[in-house]
Amino acid sequence: MSDQCAEWACLFRAIRVARELEKTKLRMETHAGHARRFFRRKNRNGKGIQFWEACCECRVLLRGPIKGGDVPDANKLELESFAHVTEWLKPSVDRRMRIAEMYSDEWWNLYAKYMDSPEWMLKRAAAISRDKTCVACSSRIEHVHHLTYENVGDEPLVDLVGLCKLCHEAAHSREFTTHNMSKGME
Numbered sequence: 076m077s078d079q080c081a082e083w084a085c086l087f088r089a090i091r092v093a094r095e096l097e098k099t100k101l102r103m104e105t106h107a108g109h110a111r112r113f114f115r116r117k118n119r120n121g122k123g124i125q126f127w128e129a130c131c132e133c134r135v136l137l138r139g140p141i142k143g144g145d146v147p148d149a150n151k152l153e154l155e156s157f158a159h160v161t162e163w164l165k166p167s168v169d170r171r172m173r174i175a176e177m178y179s180d181e182w183w184n185l186y187a188k189y190m191d192s193p194e195w196m197l198k199r200a201a202a203i204s205r206d207k208t209c210v211a212c213s214s215r216i217e218h219v220h221h222l223t224y225e226n227v228g229d230e231p232l233v234d235l236v237g238l239c240k241l242c243h244e245a246a247h248s249r250e251f252t253t254h255n256m257s258k259g260m261e
Contacts, residue, residue, distance in 0.1 A: 077194065082228075084229035087227050106132075109133065113128050198232065203237050206236060210238065220236050
């Protein structure tokens with residue numbers, strides 16, 4: 076890996092680490108003396124039951140899923156919908172979203188600079204050379220898509236695929252919100 080690639084990878088990693096530390100701080104806030112409650116709810120897919128413990132004052136999940144045997148009076152808890160639990164947790168979810176947005180903007184700004192770098196241009200050319208045509212529809216390649224953003228800055232060629240404009244837009248419409256899609260187009 077070149078020194079410049081190592082520098083890109085380090086910058087992206089620093090943003091991810093800072094974001095995770097903020098999220099950990101949020102989870103680790105003291106909840107001593109706060110009232111707690113347990114939720115008995117269906118899984119998101121509606122096929123199973125999960126138990127979760129939450130802080131009533133902070134409206135944050137403390138732990139879960141928890142085995143029913145570890146929950147006091149588990150069989151007496153009312154079955155709540157995933158949507159109801161999500162609504163109850165909304166204040167802490169909003170706070171986590173603000174943290175994610177703060178780091179998201181910083182990450183996407185760095186990503187935009189990276190997309191103009193000589194290192195990216197070499198990787199992009201290598202992916203186009205390998206794939207020759209859009210891997211989804213065999214049209215002419217116009218974009219190189221990251222299958223994962225975990226290794227941006229030091230991504231291996233297997234993390235990249237050549238796509239035409241329409242297939243690239245379709246890939247992003249499934250993965251991102253409109254806000255991120257407009258920022259993430261290469």
